[in-house]
Amino acid sequence: MKASEIRQHSSEEIKDLLKEQEALLANLKYNHALSPIENPARITAIRKTVARFKTLLHEKEHGLGLNAKPRTRAEKRKQIELGVKRQPLKVRIAAANRVAAKAAQKAADVKQAEHKAAAADRRASAPKAEKPASAKKPAAKAVAAKTPAKKNSTK
Numbered sequence: 001m002k003a004s005e006i007r008q009h010s011s012e013e014i015k016d017l018l019k020e021q022e023a024l025l026a027n028l029k030y031n032h033a034l035s036p037i038e039n040p041a042r043i044t045a046i047r048k049t050v051a052r053f054k055t056l057l058h059e060k061e062h063g064l065g066l067n068a069k070p071r072t073r074a075e076k077r078k079q080i081e082l083g084v085k086r087q088p089l090k091v092r093i094a095a096a097n098r099v100a101a102k103a104a105q106k107a108a109d110v111k112q113a114e115h116k117a118a119a120a121d122r123r124a125s126a127p128k129a130e131k132p133a134s135a136k137k138p139a140a141k142a143v144a145a146k147t148p149a150k151k152n153s154t155k
Contacts, residue, residue, distance in 0.1 A: 001049060006056045014060065018053040025050060 006014060025046045031037055058064070064079075080087055087095075 003052060003056060006053060011057060011060050014053055014057045018050065018057065021046060021050045021053060
């Protein structure tokens with residue numbers, strides 16, 4: 001049975017069908033143990049059908065699955081947290097980029113703080129020595145260069 005066909009049944013009908021399939025599976029396994037059955041792949045198919053019934057029954061009982069749409073944002077968040085639904089790809093990428101940017105900014109802030117602290121330590125631990133008098137530069141004086149005035153000579 002396909003999942004779409006199973007979803008059309010109620011929870012009670014699915015439970016009844018599940019019991020029938022489990023009984024059929026147990027019977028096939030018993031017969032196969034006694035003598036090989038004609039089509040052993042049928043055991044695998046029925047086992048998968050039983051699993052499908054159990055999965056869809058769980059979805060119906062817990063309000064999950066394709067038909068369950070969240071009515072509130074809280075329900076949607078809960079479905080995303082439980083892994084039932086995934087956020088759209090754009091939202092997931094944007095969230096990952098925000099986290100990465102925040103981590104990079106925090107690392108840069110820490111590095112800058114460490115750099116400032118190291119510089120302050122170097123300044124505090126360095127002895128302050130005055131420069132000798134010979135090393136000091138004299139104040140620059142403005143010297144106006146006098147140039148002789150040009151005479152107009154006509155010859």
